[in-house]
Amino acid sequence: MSIRNAVHPVFREARATVLPNPADRHGPLPPLMLALTVVTGLVDSFSYLVLGHVFVANMTGNVVFAGFAIAGAAGFSLAASLAALAAFGVGALLGGRIARRARAHRGRVLHLTLVVETVLFLAAYVLARYGAPLDDTATRYQLIGLLGLAMGIQNATARALAVPDLTTTVLTLTITGMASDSRAAGGSGGRTGRRALAVLAMFGGALVGAFAVRHGSPALPLLLATVLLAGSALDAFALTRSDARWTAPL
Template sequence: MSIREAVRPVLREARATVLPDPADRHGPLPPVMLALTVVTGLVDAFSYLTLGHVFVANMTGNVVFSGFALAGAPGFSLVAALAALAAFGAGALLGGRIAHRARAHRGRVLHRALVPETVLVLAGYAVARFAGPLDTAGSRYSLIALLGLALGVQNATARALAVPDLTTTVLTLTITGMAADSRAAGGPGGRSGRRALSVLAMFSGALAGAFAVLHGQPALPLLLAGLLLAVCTLDAFTLTRSDAGWTDPV
């Protein structure tokens, strides 16, 4: 198989993810989930680089960081990691309640979850921008709480919507799937384009967030994330009116 023949289905899959067929089982959801993956990269870049070694979206990291902190590794806070885990869990609980109440219509699940997530992230931006130094305990833990809640809601929503390979946070299985399901491994080679886009979306958000933090605008990633969420929320509102097949629960 030539390189062109190998790349063509990947590009086709990527295009179908960004510009999905309205008749597809997941309808217009894939590009929204990609946007939320960018949000994850932005927010985690902010949290890791400005709040100490703590994530507010990727909880695997916080479990590992808790072990590091208990072992006495410098630069890691057990309290911060546990605070992020608790906030994320509370957000996931809220997101789960939203999903179960609106489960008959996936567009309504998405919209009702995006509203509180957007408010929480923009509140986080306000704290980061106006509440004082980020290295004070008050600002640090307020931000961990607000952002952990927001990303917990997002992850519970992504789980409820169940768009394949677009979890908005966890990339380990996505990257595993790219390799293990590839034709080189003897697999069908499907969804490589979507998986690659998911990785690229996370990378792009993290790159933009880190660039802003390291070059003098530490609160900017949260503003960008909040604005992106606001656009997604408005888009999701239009989806609540749809009665197409993709709105049915998976």
């Protein structure tokens, strides 16, 4: 198989993710899930670089960091890791309730989640930008709580919507799928384009967030994420009135 023949399906899948067919089972959801993946990169760049060695979206990292902290490794806080895990868990519980409340319509599930996330991120931005200094302990934990809550809701919603390879917060299985399902591994090579976009979306969010922290304002990643969430919420509002096949729960 030529390189051109191998690459073409990847670009076709990527294009179908960004500009999905309305008749597809997941309809217009994929590009919105990509936007949420960018938010993950932005918010974890803020939490790790500004709040210390803690994630508010990547809970696997916090479990590992908790182990480091217990072992006495420098720069890691057991309390911060546990606070993030607790906030994320509460958010996931709330996200599950949101999904079940609007479970008859996937568009409404996503829209409600986006509205709640936008409010939480806006509150976090205002606190980070205009509140006490970011090295203040109370401010740090308030931000961990707000952002962990938001990301727990997002993760629960992504799980409920179940758009393939767009979990928005976890890439381990996505990267595994790219390799294990590739033609080189004897697989079909399916969904490589979508998986690559998910990786690039989180990488791009993290890159922009890190540049914003280092060369702009520490709170700037939160502002960017808030704007992206607000725009996605407005876009998703139109989806709440659709009765297409993709709106039905899986």
